[in-house]
Amino acid sequence: MVMTMNEYSSRHDRQIRIQKGQIHEQQRRIQVQEIQIRNLHRQLNEVGNQITKSERKSNSKERKKQLVHFYGYMSNGEAQPGKHQILVFDVVRINVGLALNKHSGMFYAPVYGVYVFTWTVVSGKHSYIYSQLVINPDPFGVIQTDSDEIGDFHAVTGTVVAELNQGDDVYIPSHPTNYIKGVIVSQDDMRTSFSG
Template sequence: MFSIAIFLLSVCSTIRANSWDSNNVFLSNLQRKLIDLEHRLQVQERINRDQEVVIKRLILENDILKNVGMTKTDISVDMKKQNESEGFIHSSANKNTTGEKNTGQNMHLSYSKSDLKISRKHFSLGNCCQKLLFHFKNDKPIRKSVTGGVAFYSYLSHDEDSLGHHQTIIFDNVITNVGGNYNRHTGTFFCPMDGVYTFSWTLYCSSGGYFTSEIVVNSNAVGAMFCSAQGATNIRHTTGVVVVEINQGDVVYIRTHPNNGLSGPLRSHSTYRSSFTGWKHF
C-alpha cells in the first residue's frame, strides 16, 4: 500500500513538472511573439512619422512650384509685350501699308538683322527668370526620381560592438536611394509598389566571431546567412541574396537571429563595408 502511494505521488510530481515545462514553453513563445510585435509597431510608427514629414515637404514644394510657375508666366507675358512694342510681329498672313501681302515667310520680323537691337529689359527679364529658378533649386533641392525605378545602397559607417539577438542592423550611410524608400534612421526599406525585388546584404565578423543574420519582410524571415571567422586570424564576410515578390507597404530589413548563438562584433571599415542593397525588377 505504501509503495502504491509513493508511486502515485511520483506520477503526480511528473505530471506537475510536465505541466510546468509546457507552461514555461508557452510563456516563452508568447513573450517572443510580443517582443516581435512590439518591434514591428515601433518600426511602423517610425515609418508613419517619416511619411508625414515627406507629405508635408511635398505640399510645401508643390506650393513653391505653383508660385514659380506663375512668376514664369508673368515674365513670359511681359517679354511678349516688349517684343511687340519693339517691332517683333508674328503673323501668318500680315499685310503691308499698301494692302499687299508680304512676299517673305509667313512668320517674320519687321526689323532686319542689321537693325535689330535687343533692349536691356530683355536681358533683365531673362536673368530674373534664370535667377529665380536657380534660387529655387539651391534653396529647395528636388530629388529627381526615375519613373517606376526603385533602388538603394547603404552601408554601416561604424563597428557594432554590442551585437545582440533579434537586433535590427541599421545601415546608416546611404549612397543611392532612388525613390527615397530606404530609411537610414531605422534601417528599413518601405516598398512603394508591388513587384519582384532583389535584396543583398554583406556582413563582416571579426576573428573568432560568428553570428546568424536574417532578411525580414514585415515579421517573416525570407532569407538567412551565417558569418563565421572561427579559427581565422582575420575578418571574414558572407553575402546573402534573395529575390522576393513583395507588396506595396511591406517593410524589409536585416536583423540578427532571435535564438542562434553569436559572438564578437559586427565589423565595417573604410576598406570593407557591411552593406545592404536592393532594387526593383518589374
C-alpha cells in the first residue's frame, strides 16, 4: 500500500511538473504575443497618424474651396423704418460664395459650417433703432442704436457666431415689437453694414 501511494505520488508530481512546464510555455507564448500586439498597435498608430495627416491636407484643400466671405452696406439710409423691416445691403463689396443677396438683404449659407457675422446700424440725430440678427427665423443677436437724447449720430455693432446648415438663411431686421424712432443712416462717412 505504501508502494502504491509512492507511485501515485510520483505520478502526481510528474503531472504537476508537466503542467508547470506547459504553463511556463504558455506564459512565454503570451509574452511573445503581447510583444506582437504592441508592435501591431505601434504600426496601427503610425498608419492612423498618416491617415490623419492626409485627411488634414485634404480637408484644408476643401476648406479653401468652401470659404465664404461677404461685406455689404446700405447705399442710402432708411427714413422711418417700420417694425420687423428687413434691412437691404444693396452695395456688396465682397461676396465669396455668392451667399449675400443684394436685392433681399438675405444671406443663404452655401455650406455647413461655423460662421461669424457682424452688423452695424447707424442711427440719425434723436433716433433709436433696435435691430436683430435672425437665423431661420430665430433671433440670435440684438443691438440698440440710441441717439435719442443727443443731437448726433450713433453707431453700434453686433457680433454673432453660429453653426449653420447648408441653406440656412440669415438677415438683419428691425425689431418686431420694440418701438423705433427716427432714421437709419448710411452715407459716405458712416455705413450701416452687414458682413461675415
